[in-house]
Amino acid sequence: MEAHHPFDLRGKVIVVTGASSGIGRQCAISCSRVGAKVILIARNEVRLGETLSLMDHSHHRILPMDLTEAAETEEKLAALKDLGGIHGVIHSAGISTTLPLRNISEDKLSNFFKTNVNASINLTRLLTRPGYAAKEGASVVFITSVMGVVGEAGKTLYSLTKGALVAGAKSLALELAPKKVRVNCVSPGVVVTPMSSSAVYSQDEASLEKIRSYHPLGLGEPEDVANACVFLLSDASRWITGTNLMVDGGYTAR
Amino acid sequence: MKDKFIESFKEALEIDRPITMSDKFRDYDEWNSLGRLSLIANLDDQFDVTIEDEVFQKLITVEDLFNEVAKRAAAKN
Numbered sequence: 001m002e003a004h005h006p007f008d009l010r011g012k013v014i015v016v017t018g019a020s021s022g023i024g025r026q027c028a029i030s031c032s033r034v035g036a037k038v039i040l041i042a043r044n045e046v047r048l049g050e051t052l053s054l055m056d057h058s059h060h061r062i063l064p065m066d067l068t069e070a071a072e073t074e075e076k077l078a079a080l081k082d083l084g085g086i087h088g089v090i091h092s093a094g095i096s097t098t099l100p101l102r103n104i105s106e107d108k109l110s111n112f113f114k115t116n117v118n119a120s121i122n123l124t125r126l127l128t129r130p131g132y133a134a135k136e137g138a139s140v141v142f143i144t145s146v147m148g149v150v151g152e153a154g155k156t157l158y159s160l161t162k163g164a165l166v167a168g169a170k171s172l173a174l175e176l177a178p179k180k181v182r183v184n185c186v187s188p189g190v191v192v193t194p195m196s197s198s199a200v201y202s203q204d205e206a207s208l209e210k211i212r213s214y215h216p217l218g219l220g221e222p223e224d225v226a227n228a229c230v231f232l233l234s235d236a237s238r239w240i241t242g243t244n245l246m247v248d249g250g251y252t253a254r
Numbered sequence: 255m256k257d258k259f260i261e262s263f264k265e266a267l268e269i270d271r272p273i274t275m276s277d278k279f280r281d282y283d284e285w286n287s288l289g290r291l292s293l294i295a296n297l298d299d300q301f302d303v304t305i306e307d308e309v310f311q312k313l314i315t316v317e318d319l320f321n322e323v324a325k326r327a328a329a330k331n
Contacts, residue, residue: 099291204307
């Protein structure tokens with residue numbers, strides 16, 4: 001038997017949310033390439049199936065659910081109990097918008113927190129219960145954003161929720177360390193995905209050029225984010241917890 | 255519908271004075287990228303209307319914009 005490589009995920013069960021598209025989809029694919037058994041979560045079963053068809057190996061499993069429905073999530077995740085333990089979670093499900101302050105209603109604020117924050121905490125709580133997280137330890141990765149650290153006009157809702165996760169991850173890291181559960185964030189800059197292509201800054205060439213100029217290494221690809229996540233899930237990062245890894249082509253370097 | 259539209263339009267651009275339908279809205283001091291985003295959000299929230307960028311570029315006056323919104327809102331009913 002060959003020696004275990006610290007960067008590979010063979011023998012690990014990894015839950016990936018938002019696995020139906022963009023960064024989440026690539027995370028599922030990348031985890032499969034390095035040997036993980038992946039549990040794919042998102043609302044849309046058909047698109048989860050599409051992700052599955054792009055993955056290596058056939059031992060993965062799709063688990064369609066709406067993570068904003070706490071009770072439904074708890075019920076569906078029960079299928080993961082006593083699987084032998086979950087070794088990692090990449091939580092990529094989330095929403096974004098560009099909306100000026102004048103349009104931020106109480107409803108929009110609640111909806112953003114419900115989707116980007118409440119669902120993340122609920123998921124983490126459920127998956128770190130006894131019988132869920134692997135006894136030898138687990139790694140939780142929140143996909144956050146450069147907008148959780150720096151700002152931009154119109155990004156208040158997104159910044160509020162991503163910043164909440166960046167802050168929350170530190171306390172979670174301390175609280176869960178005795179269970180050998182690590183909690184980290186990966187904060188991407190603008191990555192070419194369905195979410196960013198539908199964003200207002202992608203609607204005209206001038207805005208897109210401005211966004212590009214903020215990234216000294218150019219816009220990112222989903223693989224760039226997925227590779228950082230694989231590292232944080234692997235044993236290679238076993239001494240890393242409570243951090244926020246900027247994967248942003250240099251966006252926040254200036 | 256016209257009154258509702260004008261109110262929504264002024265709210266998006268944060269204009270606190272009377273406006274005229276023949277005004278070229280890009281000439282307003284208040285017209286900027288955030289105002290435009292706010293307008294897009296208001297049209298979507300209040301009229302369930304989305305206007306593609308290439309169509310929007312051809313709208314010059316407040317009246318042009320109103321007519322486009324009215325046409326699209328009517329098509330939904």
